[in-house]
Amino acid sequence: TGSRSRKEAVSFICVPVKMEGRVIGALSADRLFAASEALEEDMRLLTVLASLISKAVKNRQERHRMLEENRRLLDVLRERSRPEMFVGRSPGLRAVLTQLAQVAPTSATVLLLGESGTGKELAANTIHAGSPRAGHPFIKINCAALPEGLIESELFGHEKGAFTGAVGMRKGRFEAADGGTLFLDEIGELAVSTQVKLLRVLQEQEFERLGGMETHKVDVRVVAATSRNLEQMVKDGVFRRDLYYRLNVFPVSMPPLRERREDIPLLVENFLEKYGHKIGKRGLRVTPEAEALLLAHSWPGNIRELENVIERAVILTSDGLIRPDLLPPAMQAPCAFCSLRGTLPDALDQLERRLITEALRQHHGNMGHAARSLGISERVMGLRMRKFGLGYKAFRRGAP
Known part of the structure; x- marks a missing residue:
């Protein structure tokens, strides 16, 4: 290599850096020659280091490949301010991105299905951004966050004196979203009485404010989401069948994180960059022991849980390394690396x-x-x- 002028009494060790059977580089080292010392252990160490280098290169290449594929699948999504992009390369996520790109330019009602924390709100935002309505409001409401007595007022608005405390007229979310998109999260929590009024708006695009007689016309695209089994709720009589069929025009199932584990390293890298930038920490990385724990976890809270775990670890780390002790106690189970001892x-x-x-x-x-x-x-x-x-x-x- 020409890196040294004197070559006496020096051993040269070099191992290939391979990725998927292809040599992408080499890792070499000099060491003082000693007849009593075998080079086999040194070569094994370099081989392990070369394997780690290969893994880091592959993760970086996969991240760039994933971003390029997302841009290709979402190039039909036109928006004034581009929403946060999905991160991942798993087949399940690619299928979802393809469906979103197909339905976004249409006016069809979309029903997003999946567990809490799988990215349903991001999917709704992506649909709106890729539709002809992108320049109009994107309004969202969580149907589970409001009591039954207030949800109708939030959706349809109310007139002055409609109920105690209604000191003036107030427009609802449907009027606020006129011309744009209304995202109804956790729609399975709606009371049956509210479901009747919602069905009318979806069919006729008209409604009356609470306590009012005037009929208002709106042009709103509805994207609904739920983590519950609406089909079973219809069988149980707690969700209207006609409303279910009106919402279920274009269903999209969001895969849980445990079914797309190959996306976890990319999501972790994305969150490390996001929260490291916020608090001024650079060069953050996860140790192999911590990565093994992250890959082994079942993630009942899905991507939201993973993001919270990484944000906490970024705050706690003092040297830029995310180790197992910085993860929640429930995740710190034994792993293949954690029990290794000795030299x-x-x-x-x-x-x-x-x-x-x-x-x-x-x-x-x-x-x-x-x-x-x-x-x-x-x-x-x-x-x-x-x-x-x-x-x-x-x-x-x-x-x-």
Whole structure:
């Protein structure tokens, strides 16, 4: 490399940096030559470091690829101020983005289905931004956040004296959204009496304010969302069948985070950048131990829960590293890295033994299949099994 003028008594070690079987670089190091020291352990260390470098490069490339694909799928979305974009590359998310791009330019009513925290509000904003109504208001209301006695007034407005405390006329959300889009979140929480009035607005685009006699016409596109099973609610008699069919013109199911785990590293990187920028922290990264915990978590709160976890960790970190101890206590379960002990060679041996044992268990003692799954030759597999005292018969199907 020409990096040194004297080459005596110096050993040169170099390993390839590979990504998906393709060499994308090399990692090399010099060390003082010592006849008593074998270079095998040094080479193993460099190989581990090269693997980490490859993973970081792949994550960065995937992030850029994901952004480019999002731009391609959402190039039909025209808006004055572009909404926050979805982050991810999973098949489920790509299917959702394609559906949103297809329905956005139309005037169809959209029903967003999915658990809390899966991005239904972002999807509604994306639909509005890509529609001809993008230059008009985007109004949202959470139907579960208001008591039954106030929801009608919020939706349709009221006249002066309509009820105690109504000291003046007030326009509702439908009038505020005239020409634009009204997002009704958690629509499954609406009372049956309100469902009747909502159905009329969807069908006739007209309504009366609470306490009023005058009929008002509006031009509003409705996007509804729910985390409940509306079809079952219809069977149970707590949600009107006719309203369900009127809302269910174009249903879009938002996948939960546990079904798109490959998106977690990209989402984490996005939140690290977002909250690191807010509080002036740069170069934030997640340790392998913490990443293993994030990938293993079931995420009942979905993306909202992940965002909160990362924001908390960004606030707590003092050196830019997100470690397991900065994650919520409920997530700090044992992982493959957390229990490794001793020196680096000891830890590498422990990890290597676990990987070989797990591969043999998965392939029921078949050395050839286990070796191929680990990307090593059968000869190397045999040497490693002899080193760790492992016998393939113990992993055969039906072995005691």
